[in-house]
Amino acid sequence: MTRAAIAVRHQLIGLLGVVERNAYLVKRYAIWEVTWFVWTVANTLTIVFIAKGVQAAGGTLDVKRETTVLLIGAVIWSYLGILFEILTQTVGWERWEGTIEYTFMAPLSRVVHLLGMGAFALVYGLIRTALLFGVIASFFTLQLGRADFWAAFVVLAIASISFLGVGVMTAVFPLISPEKGTQLGFIAQGMLLVVSGVYYSVSILPGWMQALAKISPATYALRGIRHALLDGAGVGALWGDIWPLLVIGVVSIPLGFAVFHRGEIYAKKHGMLKRSG
Amino acid sequence: MFAVEVHNLRKEFSRRSLRRRSGKRTPALDGVTFDIARGECVAVLGRNGSGKSTLVRVLSTLILPDGGEARVFGHDVVTDGGAVRRLVNRVSVEASFFKKMSPVENLSYAARFYGLGIRETRERIPEILDRVGFPRSRRDARMETLSRGTQQKVALARALLTSPVLLLLDEPTTGLDPRSKLEVQEFIRDIREEHDTTILLCTHDMVEAEILAERIGILERGSLLCLGPVEELLERFQAETVEQAFLASTGRSVEDDDENGNEDESEQPLEVTT
Numbered sequence A: 001m002t003r004a005a006i007a008v009r010h011q012l013i014g015l016l017g018v019v020e021r022n023a024y025l026v027k028r029y030a031i032w033e034v035t036w037f038v039w040t041v042a043n044t045l046t047i048v049f050i051a052k053g054v055q056a057a058g059g060t061l062d063v064k065r066e067t068t069v070l071l072i073g074a075v076i077w078s079y080l081g082i083l084f085e086i087l088t089q090t091v092g093w094e095r096w097e098g099t100i101e102y103t104f105m106a107p108l109s110r111v112v113h114l115l116g117m118g119a120f121a122l123v124y125g126l127i128r129t130a131l132l133f134g135v136i137a138s139f140f141t142l143q144l145g146r147a148d149f150w151a152a153f154v155v156l157a158i159a160s161i162s163f164l165g166v167g168v169m170t171a172v173f174p175l176i177s178p179e180k181g182t183q184l185g186f187i188a189q190g191m192l193l194v195v196s197g198v199y200y201s202v203s204i205l206p207g208w209m210q211a212l213a214k215i216s217p218a219t220y221a222l223r224g225i226r227h228a229l230l231d232g233a234g235v236g237a238l239w240g241d242i243w244p245l246l247v248i249g250v251v252s253i254p255l256g257f258a259v260f261h262r263g264e265i266y267a268k269k270h271g272m273l274k275r276s277g
Numbered sequence B: 001m002f003a004v005e006v007h008n009l010r011k012e013f014s015r016r017s018l019r020r021r022s023g024k025r026t027p028a029l030d031g032v033t034f035d036i037a038r039g040e041c042v043a044v045l046g047r048n049g050s051g052k053s054t055l056v057r058v059l060s061t062l063i064l065p066d067g068g069e070a071r072v073f074g075h076d077v078v079t080d081g082g083a084v085r086r087l088v089n090r091v092s093v094e095a096s097f098f099k100k101m102s103p104v105e106n107l108s109y110a111a112r113f114y115g116l117g118i119r120e121t122r123e124r125i126p127e128i129l130d131r132v133g134f135p136r137s138r139r140d141a142r143m144e145t146l147s148r149g150t151q152q153k154v155a156l157a158r159a160l161l162t163s164p165v166l167l168l169l170d171e172p173t174t175g176l177d178p179r180s181k182l183e184v185q186e187f188i189r190d191i192r193e194e195h196d197t198t199i200l201l202c203t204h205d206m207v208e209a210e211i212l213a214e215r216i217g218i219l220e221r222g223s224l225l226c227l228g229p230v231e232e233l234l235e236r237f238q239a240e241t242v243e244q245a246f247l248a249s250t251g252r253s254v255e256d257d258d259e260n261g262n263e264d265e266s267e268q269p270l271e272v273t274t
């Protein structure tokens, strides 16, 4: 093998190591995973019941359709939550365990390290999201007669590139503030979704929020997925939502790595990786 | 080529005081210069806060120095960190593992970061755990259930698994009982005999420094006061033991240390360590 091939092989093995470690942790914290899932289900239900509630209070709306709209919003909310949570754990959890210095002094490139976390987050997030969707769907009659699940999946997969980019940016916060940094992941999640029409149409927002919606990948993800599931739009018909996602993805991934790199340099300058011993 | 070349290395930390707004800056490393030959073991003694761990962190690319140079087998720690990381590993005072995971799991993922595949670790991990005297029956126990000494053995195994050519030992035996301490020291000696490993050992244990190292250095407030073979040290400070030399060189008696005489440390604000 040439030197370059060996180097690539080493990095791929490193990526495997990141995924492997996360898998061990999921296994070890299995009970917590179940508990957390139950919480997510409860949380999602509180939102999806709203459509029925509005009708019971005398409102006129297409309950089946609105319930489906809410369900999609809530599921995407939870999916983003998982991605950001796992990515902020890149630093957060390791600081807590005290392993961060060992990980950061290993010859694993930071990009590969973060990609490993991202790959795990995607797989784990998709499984959880599919489960959540299934469980919640069983509580309601939904408008999924014409749904194109494949097209919805394609949109979600492409949107995930941008979500990962943003997630990597938020992953840097625990490096700067070990105590509070992880919470900034939630803030990013909330900011992203509030302007993106998570439970409502973007058109009802004030003008300045609509402007922000244009650069938020979640806007296109939500709209595309709703279009695919409610109206049966295929991948071709969704191009209008897919290309902005590709553009945002192409920008946000390198931007995410650059932000993280800056944060790492800052932390290494100021001795913030860990301070003991 | 030297294994380690350090020239005029400087690092300051600003002390974020709880009282004053502008924390004063204190040097953790104040123009440190020394070399370590390939295969040599150098011990660095120094009081708490003298800069030992900072030196180790700079050499393992975890802290960026403010000035000066540090090279590991010719690779600059700042501009060529990637190459340095491939050559170095470290054991420090705290074992630092994922506490709910087993030793084997902790070692597996850590080895992957150094490019060791599944087939390699399947053979090497049990081998290395045997070597460091880790009890076979505890291999799948959670780290949190192991004693400190046993955890430290896993930390040694983690460092050796990646075959480092430079091993940085930052108080590897602090807090271990005398037997575990001897075991770890013996093991360090064995590795040196078998491999061509270069070692930088930071310790508070004078005997450990004397039995393991060819040269001993004393770091005081970020400055390397001296570095040489034991005899040279004793002669220079007119001392009979390394401890006497240490006390003479740091210019104070035992009573002066810490609470009373060490104004540096007493001024230090309480810091939340995580």
Ligand SMILES: Nc1ncnc2c1ncn2[C@@H]1O[C@H](COP(=O)(O)OP(=O)(O)OP(=O)(O)O)[C@@H](O)[C@H]1O
Pocket: A270, A271, A272, A274, A275, A276, A277, B013, B014, B026, B027, B028, B046, B047, B048, B049, B050, B051, B052, B053, B054, B055, B268
């Ligand atoms: N990350 C950091 N942030 C702020 N100050 C630091 C940091 N690391 C070290 N210092 C300061 O630099 C000086 C040297 O610290 P260092 O940890 O290198 O000492 P040490 O010799 O390893 O001490 P010990 O024997 O207690 O382990 C101390 O004054 C310490 O407070």
Ligand SMILES: [Mg+2]
Pocket: A276, A277, B052, B053, B054, B170
């Ligand atoms: Mg120290």
